[in-house]
Structure formats: C-alpha cells, structure tokens
Amino acid sequence: MRILVTGGAGFIGANFVRLTLAERADAVVTVLDALTYAANRDSLPEDARLTLVVGDVADADTVDPLVADADVVVHFAAESHNDNSLDDPMPFVHTNVVGTFTLLEACRRHGTRLHHISTDEVYGDLELDDTAKFTADTPYRPSSPYSATKASSDMLVRAWARSFGVEATLSNCSNNYGPYQHVEKFIPRQITQVIDGARPRLYGAGLNVRDWIHVDDHNRAVWTILERGVAGRTYLIGADGEVDNRTVVETLLEIMGQPAGAYDHVPDRPGHDMRYAIDASALREELGWEPRYRDFRAGLEATVQWYQEHESWWRPLKAAAEQRYARSGR
Structure with missing residues (x-):
C-alpha cells in the first residue's frame, strides 16, 4: 500500500x-x-x-x-x-x-x-x-x-x-x-518546565476539561x-479521558516528585473552551476499535519518561516556544 x-x-x-x-x-x-x-x-x-x-x-x-x-x-x-x-x-x-x-x-x-x-x-x-x-x-x-x-x-x-x-x-x-509533541502544547510544556526547574503555568482556574x-x-x-x-x-x-487542566498539572507534578501545588495561574486566553467530551460509540460498536491506554496516569508517566530521555529532541525547540509565550504574557 x-x-x-x-x-x-x-x-x-x-x-x-x-x-x-x-x-x-x-x-x-x-x-x-x-x-x-x-x-x-x-x-x-x-x-x-x-x-x-x-x-x-x-x-x-x-x-x-x-x-x-x-x-x-x-x-x-x-x-x-x-x-x-x-x-x-x-x-x-x-x-x-x-x-x-x-x-x-x-x-x-x-x-x-x-x-x-x-x-x-x-x-x-x-x-x-x-x-x-x-x-x-x-x-x-x-x-x-x-x-x-x-x-x-x-x-x-x-x-x-x-x-x-x-x-x-x-x-x-x-x-x-504522547511522544514527539511540540513543547508549546499543554502537557509537554508543563513537563519540560519542571525538568528545567521552572513552575508550570495554568490558564485561569484550570477547570477546563479535555478528553485526553x-x-x-x-x-x-x-x-x-x-x-x-x-x-x-x-x-x-475518544478514549473517555475527561480530566480538567488543573488535575493534569497536579498529576504531572506528583509524577515528577514535586508538590502538587507548585504551579502559577495566569490570565485565561480569549475564547477558551470549557469542556470537550467525545462519544466514540460508532467507532467502537460498528468498527470494533478500543483504546489500549485506559489508565491516563500511566500514560502520563510514560510520556514524562519519554521527555526525560529525549531532551536532545525537544531542547532546541524550548527557548523559542517560551519566547512566544512571553511575548503574549501567557
């Protein structure tokens, strides 16, 4: 093919x-x-x-x-x-x-x-x-x-x-x-911030829910x-993975041996959606697909380990990503 x-x-x-x-x-x-x-x-x-x-x-x-x-x-x-x-x-x-x-x-x-x-x-x-x-x-x-x-x-x-x-x-x-996600995105940004000894930053109250x-x-x-x-x-x-952003950050901090509250709040971005949730029943019932990663924390642990072991991949991208965030105050 x-x-x-x-x-x-x-x-x-x-x-x-x-x-x-x-x-x-x-x-x-x-x-x-x-x-x-x-x-x-x-x-x-x-x-x-x-x-x-x-x-x-x-x-x-x-x-x-x-x-x-x-x-x-x-x-x-x-x-x-x-x-x-x-x-x-x-x-x-x-x-x-x-x-x-x-x-x-x-x-x-x-x-x-x-x-x-x-x-x-x-x-x-x-x-x-x-x-x-x-x-x-x-x-x-x-x-x-x-x-x-x-x-x-x-x-x-x-x-x-x-x-x-x-x-x-x-x-x-x-x-x-998962692996190879750009460090400007939510989860790898928090992981690489902690690796660098910096505090993660969370939009608003962090109550926005995503279906990971x-x-x-x-x-x-x-x-x-x-x-x-x-x-x-x-x-x-979708994999029935609804978790709010605050819980994601606190879980990452715990996985990486940091206090769960060691992050900062920043002003929310304009038009920030509150909750996503997927009904994947057609994919599951008609086509027979099922997710293999059912434990979100275990998936996060594997992702943290990947970024810890592949610093040479993300390190060249990190400074430019943080500069873009700094210019926008986010």
Missing part, C-alpha cells in the same frame, strides 16, 4: 508514520511536510520504505503528482495551536483551508482515497456540569481561528465527497498526548477507519 501522509513530520502524523512502518510490512510511506517550526525531521524514523518530500500542502504542483502515486492519503497537515491562531490567523487559513482544498482537487482528479484528520474543537464546548458528549451530529460552533479553519476544512471534504464523489472519510479526535487520548490509540483508530470505515462517514475518536 502506497500511503501519502500530509503533515507527517508533526506530532500525530509522525507517530502515525512510526506506527505504520512498525506494524505494516506492506506499507510504503511518503510524507509531505513543509517543516514549519511545529514539525521536526528528527521525529521520523530512518526507514527505506519512507520518503520525505518538503513542500506546502497548498501547492498544487507539489501535491498533484504525490496524490497520483498514492493508494490513500491521510491528511494530518494543519496549523493547530490555538494561541498562535489568535496572534495570526492567516497561516491557519492557508494550510487548513487552502491546503485541504488543494488536496481534495488532486484526489478528485486521480480518484485517490482520502482520510481527513480533524478535531473535536470544531464543535465548540460543553458546559462543565453537562453530561452530554459530542457526536457526529453535533452542530459546529468553533471558538477560535484554529477551530474555525478546521471546521471549514471538514465542510470542504464533505462537499467534495457528495458533489464530486471523492472517496473520503473524516475523523474528529479529542486532545492527544494517547496518540497511538488515535492512530490505531485511524487505521481502523481506513480498513473498515464507510466512505462519506465521520467517526469521532
């Missing part, structure tokens, strides 16, 4: 590539990645079945021959950091909207199967005291430029599937954690959809 992975040098994409090469002997993988600050060539393994093409997913001349040569495209490429989307939305429009359009047009020309990776953030948020969860039928209500552009990309995929017959599936996943899933569980779900999913369907991926 010839697989084109867009954004394959980013966090989730690189883990998908590693999982695919490790578990599927028949897979030949091409990664298309612009290698922006959030991507890292060192996240990819050395493997004769892997080819890296450095290029922009919104560049039709680059995208078209890669799609023509692929059996399936797995579309991870996206600008994804909410804070950055508040500072400058334009890269999010370019990559998330124009890039997805460019890819869809190539898949339309060549009849190539597409799986589109999206986020639960397109649905907005839920009340903290609510028991409801997002489903594939939940109306879209994005809160930030990031989630708005991902919502736009989802709509494009659905329209191209219906209007032009592009063979596409979609998945909206909850918050991922290990990146390997996400990527195995993607493979389940590729193998058994129905074209045109949207599948929600």
Whole structure:
C-alpha cells in the first residue's frame, strides 16, 4: 500500500508514520511536510520504505503528482495551536483551508482515497456540569481561528465527497498526548518546565476539561477507519479521558516528585473552551476499535519518561516556544 501522509513530520502524523512502518510490512510511506517550526525531521524514523518530500500542502504542483502515486492519503497537515491562531490567523487559513482544498482537487482528479484528520474543537464546548458528549451530529460552533479553519476544512471534504464523489472519510479526535509533541502544547510544556526547574503555568482556574487520548490509540483508530470505515462517514475518536487542566498539572507534578501545588495561574486566553467530551460509540460498536491506554496516569508517566530521555529532541525547540509565550504574557 502506497500511503501519502500530509503533515507527517508533526506530532500525530509522525507517530502515525512510526506506527505504520512498525506494524505494516506492506506499507510504503511518503510524507509531505513543509517543516514549519511545529514539525521536526528528527521525529521520523530512518526507514527505506519512507520518503520525505518538503513542500506546502497548498501547492498544487507539489501535491498533484504525490496524490497520483498514492493508494490513500491521510491528511494530518494543519496549523493547530490555538494561541498562535489568535496572534495570526492567516497561516491557519492557508494550510487548513487552502491546503485541504488543494488536496481534495488532486484526489478528485486521480480518484485517490482520502482520510481527513480533524478535531473535536470544531464543535465548540460543553458546559462543565453537562453530561452530554459530542457526536457526529453535533452542530459546529468553533471558538477560535484554529477551530474555525478546521471546521471549514471538514465542510470542504464533505462537499467534495457528495458533489464530486471523492472517496473520503473524516475523523474528529479529542486532545492527544504522547511522544514527539511540540513543547508549546499543554502537557509537554508543563513537563519540560519542571525538568528545567521552572513552575508550570495554568490558564485561569484550570477547570477546563479535555478528553485526553494517547496518540497511538488515535492512530490505531485511524487505521481502523481506513480498513473498515464507510466512505462519506465521520467517526469521532475518544478514549473517555475527561480530566480538567488543573488535575493534569497536579498529576504531572506528583509524577515528577514535586508538590502538587507548585504551579502559577495566569490570565485565561480569549475564547477558551470549557469542556470537550467525545462519544466514540460508532467507532467502537460498528468498527470494533478500543483504546489500549485506559489508565491516563500511566500514560502520563510514560510520556514524562519519554521527555526525560529525549531532551536532545525537544531542547532546541524550548527557548523559542517560551519566547512566544512571553511575548503574549501567557
């Protein structure tokens, strides 16, 4: 199977590539990645079945021959950091909207199967005291430029599937954690702060709830959809991992041998969603997927250990990430 992975040098994409090469002997993988600050060539393994093409997913001349040569495209490429989307939305429009359009047009020309990776953030948020969860039928209500552009990309995929017959599936996943995640993101930022002897910083009261899933569980779900999913369907991926941000920080501090209260509160960011929760029943009941990382604390312990043992990977990224936060006061 010839697989084109867009954004394959980013966090989730690189883990998908590693999982695919490790578990599927028949897979030949091409990664298309612009290698922006959030991507890292060192996240990819050395493997004769892997080819890296450095290029922009919104560049039709680059995208078209890669799609023509692929059996399936797995579309991870996206600008994804909410804070950055508040500072400058334009890269999010370019990559998330124009890039997805460019890819869809190539898949339309060549009849190539597409799986589109999206986020639960397109649905907005839920009340903290609510028991409801997002489903594939939940109306879209994005809160930030990031989630708005991902919502736009989802709509494009659905329209191209219906209007032009592009063979596409979609998945909206909850918050991922695990190895190779950029240090600007919530969990690795807190881990690397503690490693550096600094105090973690928590937005507002830290009561915002996220539905955490290990990146390997996400990527195995993607493979389940590729193998058994129905074209045109949207599948929600989640592992019943609802935890508030304050608990995540306090758990990380305990794992790393620090007092649970050794963190600082900072002003909340604009439009900060309160709660996400995924109903993944269709994925589980119809396609038979189940998460392997059911113990969130154990998953955090493994993630802490990875960052402790791979300082050479994240150290070059840390100073620039903290400078961006310092400029915004976050």
